Amino acid sequence: DVNSGTFRFDFGIAELQDGIDFVAISMGLFGFTEIIVNLSKGETRDSITEKVGSIWPSRKELCKAAPAITRGTLLGSFLGILPGGGALLASFASYTLEKKVGGKNANPPFGKGNIAGVAGPESANNAGTQTSFIPMLTLGIPCNATMALMIGALMIHNITPGPQVMSSNPTLFWGLVVSMWIGNLMLVILNLPLIGVWVQLLRVPYGLLYPMILTFCCIGVYSINNNPFDVYITIICGALGYLFAKLKCEPAPLILGFILGPMMEENLRRAMLLSRGDPSTFFTRPISLVLLMMAIFLLLLILLPSIKKGREVAFKED
Template identity: 65%
Template sequence: MDLISNLAIGFETALTAQSLFYAFIGCFLGTMIGVLPGLGPVATIAMLLPITYGLDPVSALIMLSGIYYGAQYGGSTTAILINLPGESSSVVTALDGYQMARNGRAGAALSVAALGSFFAGCVGTLIIAAFAPAMTSIAFQFGPAEYFALMLLGVVCAVVLATGALLKAIGMVIIGLLLGLGGTDITSGVTRFAFGIPELSDGINFTVVAMGVFGLSEVIVNLSTPQGREGMLVNKIDRLYPTRAEVRESMPAVLRGTFLGSILGILPGGGALLSSFASYSLEKWIAKDSVPAFGRGNIRGVAGPESANNAGSQTSFIPMLTLGIPSNAVMALMIGAMMIQNIQPGPQVMSSNPQLFWGLIASMWVGNLMLVILNLPLIGIWVRLLTIPYRLLFPVILLFCVIGVYSLNNSVFDIWMLMIFGVAGYVFRKLGCECAPLLLGLILGPMMEEYLRRALIISRGDWSVFLTHPISAGLLLASAAMIVVASVPFISRKREEAFVED
C-alpha cells in the first residue's frame, strides 16, 4: 500500500500542467539531440544546467531526465534509417537496423525499437519505484567508510565494464582522479595544483570537461571523416508496424534486454551503452544460427539492444536518487542540478522531499508514453533535419557549446578549457580510449577523498575501520574480486571480444 500511496503522490505531481510541459520539452529535446550527430545528453544537459537556476526543482529534474532517456529513443532513428547512430548506445542497433531498412523493413525496425523501448522504460521505472525505498533504508546504514568503499567499487566497475582494453580504461580513470585533485582542499582550505591560475582555485569544472571530451570532440571526429554528414534517406518505409511473426520473434529479445539493462544500469560505469552491447552479445550467443544472421537484418538485433539501453538509462537513476552516487556522466550532471537547487543528493531526499522523489519517478512513465507518440509520427521530420550538411550544422553545435560553457562562470578561461579538453577528447578517441571512465573518476575522486579522510578522522587514523565494518569490508572484497576476475587472461579476452562487431 505504501508503494501505491507514494505513486499517487508522484502522479499528482507529474500530471500538473507545468510538469507535463517540462516533461514534453525534455522528451522533445532528448529525441532531437539523439537524432542529430555531434550532440548528446551529457553535453546538452551540461548546457542547460544554468537554465535550471530559474526553475523549481521538480520541473528542472523532470526536464533533464526526459532529455536523458529521450536521447536513447532518438539515437535509434538515424541508426536504423541511414546507419548513423545519433547516440553511442545506438551503435549496435545500426548493425541490424540499417540492414532491415535496406531490405524494406524500416517501419518494422523503427516500431520494434520504439515499442521495445517503451516497454523497457516502463519496467525500469517500476523497478525504481519498487526497490528505491529498500535501497534508501540500506543507505542510512552507510557511514564514511561504507561510502568510500562503495565509490571505490564504482571506480573499479568503471574500469572493468568500459569498452576497449583494460589498461586504457585504467589510464582514463587515473587521469580523471588526478584532475579531481585540483582546487581547494576541503579540510585544510589550501589551494593545490592550481599552478598560480586563479580560475583553477575551485578545481576544474566538471561541465567543461564533459562538454569538451564528449560534445566538442564529437564535432572534431565528425569533421575528420571525409564523407561528412550529408546522407539522406533513400529507402521507402513500406509499413509502420511489424507483422505478428516479427512481434513474436522480437518479444523474447525485448524481455531479455529489459532484464539485462535493468541490472547493468544500476552499476557505476554501466547504463545505456554497456546494456546495449551486452544485450547484443547475449542475443548473438543465444541465436547463433538464426536466419537472417546477426548483422544482416535480424530483428532481435534491434529489439534486444534498444530495450536494454532504455531499461539501463532508467535504472541508472536508482543509485543517484537513493545513495547520491552517479552511475554515469549524466547522473553526475543530475546531481549537479540537484545541488544547484540546494538539494543534497542521498537517502534523505525521499523523506524530506517526497514530491520531488516520487514526482520524478512518475514522470518517467509519462515521458515514455510521450516518446512513443513523438517518435513514430516524427520520423520524416528528423530525416529532413539530417539532410542539412554537417558543415552547416557543426557551427551551431559549437555555438551552443561555447554559450553553455561561458554562462557557467562568465569566464573566457572556461572556453579555452573547453577547447583543450575537446582536443584531448579527440586524441583519446583516436587512441581507442573511452572517455566515460575519465568523467566518473573526476566526479568520484574528490568524493572518495572526502569520505576517506572523514573515516580516518573518526577512527583516529585506524585503517582497519574499512575492514571492521561489514558493509565496507564486503564492498572492498567485491572490488578486489572484480579486479582479480578481470585480470584472468581468458576473461580479459572474452571481455574485449564482447565489444567486437562481426
C-alpha cells in the same frame, strides 16, 4: 582543502580557486572532442533521397519480437542496477543472448535483418536506462557518463544524491519517476508522426552542423558563470579528449572520477580524523571490508582476462 579551507592546485590563477566547472569538462570531452574526431576523419555527408517506409511493425513481426522484448527487458533491468556501466552492457548482453537462443538456424540470420537482434537490445537498453537511476539516487554512484552528468546537475542545485534523497527531496524523487513515464509517452507521440522530419536533419551539411554545435556549446558554458575562462577550459578539454580518442581511451572514467573524487576525499578525510590517522579502520569495519573486497574482486575479474591474453601473446612461438 575540504578541512582547512586553504587553496590547493590553483597555480595562482584566480579562476581556478573554485575548481574546474563540471559543465566545461563535459562539453569539452563529449562535444568538442566528437567534432574534432569527425573532422580528422574527413567524412562527408551524401544527400538523402529515399523516403521512409512504414514505421509500424506487422502483427507477425510483433509476435516474433515479443519473446526477445521480454528477455531484453528483464536482462536490461538487472544489469542497469549494477553500478559501473551495467546499462551500457545491457544491449551487448541481450544481443549475445538472442544469438545464443536463435542458434545457427536463425532465419534470417543475425546481422541480416533478424528482428530479435533489434528488439532485444533496444528493450534492454531502455530498461537499463531506467534502472540505472537506482544506484545514482540511492548510493550516489553514477553508472555511466550520463548519470554523472545528472549528479553534476543535482549538485549545482545543492542536492546530494544518496540514501536520504527520497526523504529529504521527495518531490524531486517522485517527480523524476513520473517524468520517466511522461517522457516515454511523449517520445512515442513525437517520434512516430515526426520521424520523417528527423530524417531530414541528415540533409544538413557537416560544414553547417559543426559550427552550430560549437557555438551552442560555447554559449552554454559561458552562460553558467559568465566567465570566458570556462570556454578556454572547454577548448583544453576538447584537445585532451581528442588525445584520449587517439589513444583509444574512454573519457567517461574521467567524468566519473571528477564527480566521485571530491566525495571520496571528503569521506576519506573524515574517516581518518575519526580513527586518529589509523588506516586499518577500513579493514576492521565489516561494511567497508566487504565493499573493498567486492571492489578488488571485480577489478581482478576485469584484469585477469587481459593478463592471460597478454601472456599468451608473449609466450607464443613463431
